[in-house]
Amino acid sequence: MLPVVALVGRPNVGKSTLFNVLTRTRDALVHDQPGLTRDRHYGICHLGKRPFLVVDTGGLSGDGEGIDGLTAKQVQLAVDEAAVVVFVTDARAGLMALDREILAELRKRGKPLIVGVNKTDGLDEMNSLAEFAALGIGTLVPLAAAHGRGVDGLLDEVEPLLPSDDSDEADATPDQGIRVAIVGRPNVGKSTLVNRLLGEDRVVVSDIAGTTRDSIRVPIERDGKRYTLIDTAGVRRRARVEEAVEKFSVIKTLQSIAAAQVVVVMLDAGEGVSEQDATLIGHVLNEARALVVVANKWDNQTQYQREQCETSLERRLDFVAWAERVFISAKHGSGLRELMKAIDRAHASATYQFSSSELNKAVEAAYTGYQPPLVRGHAPKLRYAHPGGSNPPTIVIHGSRTKHLAESYRRYLENFFRKRFKLVGTPLRLEFRDGENPFAGRKNELTEGQQRKRQRLIRNAKKR
Helix, strand or coil, X not given: CCCEEXXXXXXCCXXXXXXXXXXXXXXXXXXXXXXXXXXXXXXEECCCCCCEEEEECCCCCCCCCHHHHHHHHHHHHHHHHCCEEEEEEECCCCCXXXXXXXXXXXXXXXXXXXXXXXXXXXXXXXXXXXXXXHHCCCCEEECEHHHCECHHHHHHHHHHHCCCCCCHHHHCCCCCCEEEEEEECCCCCHHHHHHHHHCCCCCCCCCCXXXXXXXXXXXEEECCEEEEEEEXXXXXXXXXXXXXXXXXXXXXXXXXHHHCCEEEEEEECCCCCCHHHHHHHHHHHHCCCEEEEEEECHHHCCHHHHHHHHHHHHHHCXXXXXXXXXXXXXXXXXXXXXXHHHHXXXXXXXXXXXXXXXXXXXXXXXXXXXXXXXXXXXXXXXXXXXXXXXXXXXXXXXXXXXXXXXXXXXXXHHHHHHHHHCCCCCCCEEEEEECCCCCCCCCCCCCHHHHHHHHHHHHHHHHC
């Protein structure tokens, strides 16, 4: 296992910025608004001689109630698993009473401590460090995370404190397994589902809508299979999104959809399928990702409400009839086994590898069973097919006059292939290509004898 380095400190001191610099990513959401990060965010740092895990944590405000209290619990969990703790402070704000309180709690944990004095750009570093020397920590590192300065000095201090482990290199690029993004409107239970699957309070859960602001990746192993769950921020209608932070959260969610292999769109069973749910599914289709539709809070519904929910799913999601629907209760854990099976089936269908021989047999059977309607007295012909890729599965069909195929016949072919190859939970792309006409662009020039004969025929026609 890779050693863990936790970044801890007050809100808005630059922990997420430092995390992005260390991991050479933009995974952590960064904004001037304090308290933006609430969950633990993991990434791998490859900058030094040894790779290690970096944990970005939420800012500690000193409040033990509400969201701040839940955030503080996540910080405690990060510190408990860390080999080294980097206490990030703000040189511009100076040493504050809350810094002393946080440091006192960190000392109780008995972990190696490094103080990173951030935002020293434009300031005298020696004066900034002198103020924080009063904390009694021997290792002080000046940083300017926004400009990437001071990172080498921080790595020089961190690496000697890391425990030796010969398996670091092997774990530097772990198998992520199936990437599963969980998306939906705010407060439908996405974070609750992640915690239930993990069996621990990995992400912050609250009744307050919009608790999750960043996309959090969590590795999990279930029934011998590896997955990477991506918990995302809730997406509201564009007209209701006003704050810049929420706009960035929506962008992160859309990026998570693009990065995932299977997308779980979660909706509230009590509310049925809303317009925003259909819009989110539209984003999934635009990215051509495998899809599983999940109706949460199933345990709270009466029989009549369940029937209404099923009717709503059938009526409003007929454009993704191939997507499996699973009814669960993330709070109590019912339906989770069926959900994971649906994810496995969707991933297996999305990555299905066709062979040219089986595709040619399928095209022949489909064409024999139902031929396309005539176009200007001629019937389009389908000659042969071959695979064009996976995730989503793509079938390339060659023939003549294929651009004149009716939309209904294209749907027939798609449904035929889905049934023949048992494809569920994934979009299917059909690409049609017309064979080239060898005589296209060539003009038939007449010989001298043919021209004389043509002139005689014209004269005879005029005489008649």
